[in-house]
Amino acid sequence: MTKQGWTAVVSTALFVALIAAISLIPVPFVRWSPGQAINLLGRSGDRPVLQISGANTYGTNGELLMTTVSVTSQDSELSLPQAFLGYVIPDQMVLPRELVYPAGRPADQQQSYQSRLTADSRRDATVSALIAAGIPVTPLPQVTQVSSSGPAYGKVEVGDFIRTVNGSVVERRSEVASILNQEQPGSVVRLGLERGNDQLEVFVTTVAAQDDPSVARIGVEMENSYLYDVDVQLSMVTDVMGSSGGLALALAIYDELTPGSLLDGRTIAATGTITAAGDVGSIGALRQKLSGAEQAGAQIMLVPSGNCADIDGVDTSVTIVKVTRLNDAITSLELLKNPTTADQVPRC
Numbered sequence: 001m002t003k004q005g006w007t008a009v010v011s012t013a014l015f016v017a018l019i020a021a022i023s024l025i026p027v028p029f030v031r032w033s034p035g036q037a038i039n040l041l042g043r044s045g046d047r048p049v050l051q052i053s054g055a056n057t058y059g060t061n062g063e064l065l066m067t068t069v070s071v072t073s074q075d076s077e078l079s080l081p082q083a084f085l086g087y088v089i090p091d092q093m094v095l096p097r098e099l100v101y102p103a104g105r106p107a108d109q110q111q112s113y114q115s116r117l118t119a120d121s122r123r124d125a126t127v128s129a130l131i132a133a134g135i136p137v138t139p140l141p142q143v144t145q146v147s148s149s150g151p152a153y154g155k156v157e158v159g160d161f162i163r164t165v166n167g168s169v170v171e172r173r174s175e176v177a178s179i180l181n182q183e184q185p186g187s188v189v190r191l192g193l194e195r196g197n198d199q200l201e202v203f204v205t206t207v208a209a210q211d212d213p214s215v216a217r218i219g220v221e222m223e224n225s226y227l228y229d230v231d232v233q234l235s236m237v238t239d240v241m242g243s244s245g246g247l248a249l250a251l252a253i254y255d256e257l258t259p260g261s262l263l264d265g266r267t268i269a270a271t272g273t274i275t276a277a278g279d280v281g282s283i284g285a286l287r288q289k290l291s292g293a294e295q296a297g298a299q300i301m302l303v304p305s306g307n308c309a310d311i312d313g314v315d316t317s318v319t320i321v322k323v324t325r326l327n328d329a330i331t332s333l334e335l336l337k338n339p340t341t342a343d344q345v346p347r348c
Contacts, residue, residue, distance in 0.1 A: 032285045033092045034292035035068035037269060040252040044235040050252050054230040055135060060255045062263025065296055066248035067271050067289035091291040114242065121243040122234070127226045127276040128326050129253035135230060139276075140194070141173040142225035150219015155202040157195060161227055164192030173222040180206070183216040191218075194227065226276060230257075244283035246274035247302060250326050251333075262330065264337050269293035269318070270302040270329065278326035282306035287314060294318050300336060302329050308348035320348040 040050050041064045130137050140161040146153055162170060165179045166189060183189060185208035193200045206216035232253060248270040255262040271289050273281035282304045283289075290311060293301050298318050303311075305322040319336070323329040328346075335341040 028096065028098070030071055030096075031092055031094050032288050033070045034288045034295065035070040037065040037067050037292050037296035037298070039063045040066050040234075040248060041255070041263070047235045049235050050249075050256065051233040051235065052230060052253065052256055053233075055257055057256045058259050060261040060263050062261065062265045063267040063297075064248060064252045064255070064263060065267065065269040065293055065298055066245045067269050067293050067301075068242075068245075069285040069288045069292075071285075091288055117243045118245075121246040121273065122232070122249065123226070124276040125246045125249040125274050126230070126232045126253060127228070128274055128278040129250040129257065130228055130230060131276075132250075132254050132278065132326055132330065133257040135257065136228065138227040139171040140225060140227050141170060141176050141222040143220050144223050145221035147219035150217070151207050152202075152204045152218045152220050155204060156191065156193065156218075156220055159195070161194040161225070162191060162222065163194055163199070164190075166190050167192075172224050176222060180216050180218065185209075185213065185216045187216060189216075189218060243273045244271050244289075247272035247280050247304075247323070247326070247329065250274050250278075251302075251329060254326070254330065262333050264333075266299050267297050268300045268302070268333065269296070269298035272302070272304040272307075272323065274326060280304050280323050280325055280329070286310045290314065290316060290318065290320075300333070302332070303348060305346075305348075311348060322346050322348045 038049065041060055041062070042049055127137050140163060143156055143158055143160045143162065146156055146158055162176060164170065165176055168175075168179060170176050170179070180189065183206055185206055187206050189204050189206055191202050191204060193202060204218045206218055209215040209217045234249075251262065251268075251270055269289075271283055271286065273283060275281070286303060286307045287310060290301060290303075294316055300319045300321060302321050302323050305324045308320075308322050311320065321329070321332045321336075323332065323346075332345045335345050
């Protein structure tokens with residue numbers, strides 16, 4: 001072989017090796033693609049996905065799909081070719097890794113964070129559905145942490161609801177703080193608690209706050225929560241839900257708790273965060289969730305009004321309904337049952 005021939009062979013080999021090396025180098029991106037669509041009113045094995053006790057349920061007919069998105073796991077990495085494919089495939093999206101997995105947050109902390117979001121979303125979806133169905137819900141502060149060195153330790157427990165402080169009824173943690181701010185360190189505070197099925201009264205001697213000796217503290221952390229008699233359980237991997245499954249779960253609970261069928265035999269998908277007051281918020285990866293809903297046979301999809309711009313120009317056979325509140329979603333689904341009122345429904 002001539003010198004020029006050897007040069008060509010070596011150059012080609014080096015070029016191929018370089019391309020192979022580049023293709024194996026991880027890039028700082030993650031990929032979104034359509035995930036599974038879970039029928040919240042279906043079954044998981046031998047049990048219903050949605051199980052409700054403590055109130056009358058009426059059943060329904062049809063499918064209510066909670067859409068999800070498949071995302072690169074935190075302990076996995078994308079190669080350059082994988083990222084490129086995610087960029088060019090229509091129902092996939094590639095985005096910077098730090099937008100999904102913040103730098104400096106270990107995998108176990110990320111998992112704990114996601115679990116907390118899911119738990120809060122389930123609670124708020126339940127509360128909003130109960131309110132819409134006319135079932136009593138009581139807002140109450142709930143204890144989330146008790147300092148082992150604080151004066152409330154041994155008297156107050158995590159999970160306790162605080163009904164009264166010094167005889168005054170409270171509904172929000174800000175009301176508890178307001179009453180404590182009127183106390184002096186060393187004063188005795190009377191707390192009316194609800195723990196399980198028991199109502200208790202405890203007396204706690206306040207101490208001075210570490211950052212301000214003039215402020216009274218009892219050594220507990222609280223969050224705004226709610227007390228109700230209905231129990232809602234899901235037979236599924238709950239972390240799949242995330243906060244964006246709130247609207248779908250609220251609709252499923254509402255349909256089970258009210259006479260008639262909101263679904264009316266249809267296959268309906270829904271996505272969106274939800275507050276306890278029923279406000280629907282925007283979510284990410286709407287295009288991927290819409291694709292997953294369409295593949296699962298959805299005829300209608302309810303989406304947050306703030307996300308309509310995300311699917312502008314998307315070609316789909318699914319009727320896209322925009323909502324801002326849970327009551328909007330309920331009203332729209334009722335109107336869509338009748339062709340003569342379907343044009344009254346707001347759409348993206």
